[in-house]
Amino acid sequence: MTRTQAADVMPALPALAPDEDVPLPVLRIALRVLSAANADLERRLAVGALLPVAQRIAPMRRSMDDLAFWTAQAKARRQTAAIDLCRRVDLLSRTYLHTLERMNEEVRQLRERVAKASAEFPPTPFDPKPMPKWTVEEVRDFPKSLNFTDAERREIAKHFAADAEDWD
Amino acid sequence: MIFFDSSVLSWWLEGRDLPKDVHAFLADESRAISAVVRHELVVGFSQRAEWPKASERLASFNVLPFGAREANVSAAIRATSHPPKKKTARPVWHRDAAIVATAVTAPGVRMLVTGDEQMAGMAAALGVASYLVTAP
Numbered sequence: 001m002t003r004t005q006a007a008d009v010m011p012a013l014p015a016l017a018p019d020e021d022v023p024l025p026v027l028r029i030a031l032r033v034l035s036a037a038n039a040d041l042e043r044r045l046a047v048g049a050l051l052p053v054a055q056r057i058a059p060m061r062r063s064m065d066d067l068a069f070w071t072a073q074a075k076a077r078r079q080t081a082a083i084d085l086c087r088r089v090d091l092l093s094r095t096y097l098h099t100l101e102r103m104n105e106e107v108r109q110l111r112e113r114v115a116k117a118s119a120e121f122p123p124t125p126f127d128p129k130p131m132p133k134w135t136v137e138e139v140r141d142f143p144k145s146l147n148f149t150d151a152e153r154r155e156i157a158k159h160f161a162a163d164a165e166d167w168d
Numbered sequence: 169m170i171f172f173d174s175s176v177l178s179w180w181l182e183g184r185d186l187p188k189d190v191h192a193f194l195a196d197e198s199r200a201i202s203a204v205v206r207h208e209l210v211v212g213f214s215q216r217a218e219w220p221k222a223s224e225r226l227a228s229f230n231v232l233p234f235g236a237r238e239a240n241v242s243a244a245i246r247a248t249s250h251p252p253k254k255k256t257a258r259p260v261w262h263r264d265a266a267i268v269a270t271a272v273t274a275p276g277v278r279m280l281v282t283g284d285e286q287m288a289g290m291a292a293a294l295g296v297a298s299y300l301v302t303a304p
Contacts, residue, residue: 106249110294111293114244114272116244117241117244118237120237120240121236122237123237123273123275124235157215
């Protein structure tokens, strides 16, 4: 689900206030799905769909089973508002679940590829040694030792300044 | 080994307020950085007046190498993950993958301390515990 799709579905849900036509369990499920979609999904999408998500899937499936039960109850009692709410929450749950499953698959593929890539080379030798403590002058003079022209040095300085802005 | 990303260390070197936990991690004897992080910090600080002090502080970190294995893992991460949504994060995306690759391949990394949500998520997905620091 993209942020736009989530925004399309969520405002369509009615205010979650007690209503004689909407049983409390349905409201509870709706709240659960909404809070998961708002707080969790948005955050997980923001981190690039890479967090382990397997543990989130089982509770969501249970919510959907509960919702199916209450949809049947609401239909038997002809509770229009409850049926409508169940339908919308069901849509949101399914989209959310689909997103979680896709993300889970991406994490699985990532782990597999990383494990394979890691096995292709032996560990890089690591021999910790004290680091040299460069002075400002030494660092500034370093490009000169490589015989850059003034124009090249200006270009390097410009690149360094832009680079520093990127990660700050 | 506590492994630091450049974001948190740049805040530290600038003297910004950091949570107590982070100071405890910074005092850990096994503190380490990737060679790529050292590259980023030297680029960022070597032209500044605070460089001598920053250089001294950085010298106390183990610098983990970026070799063939790290390059391979970094490429696998890049090939499998999505580019960052934030435009400003895209130019450093390849370096972030290199940093995570070092954390994943180096033996004995207990935790990655970073201010970058995407990096924290990626490391967590690959089994490295992450401590996410909010920008001070």
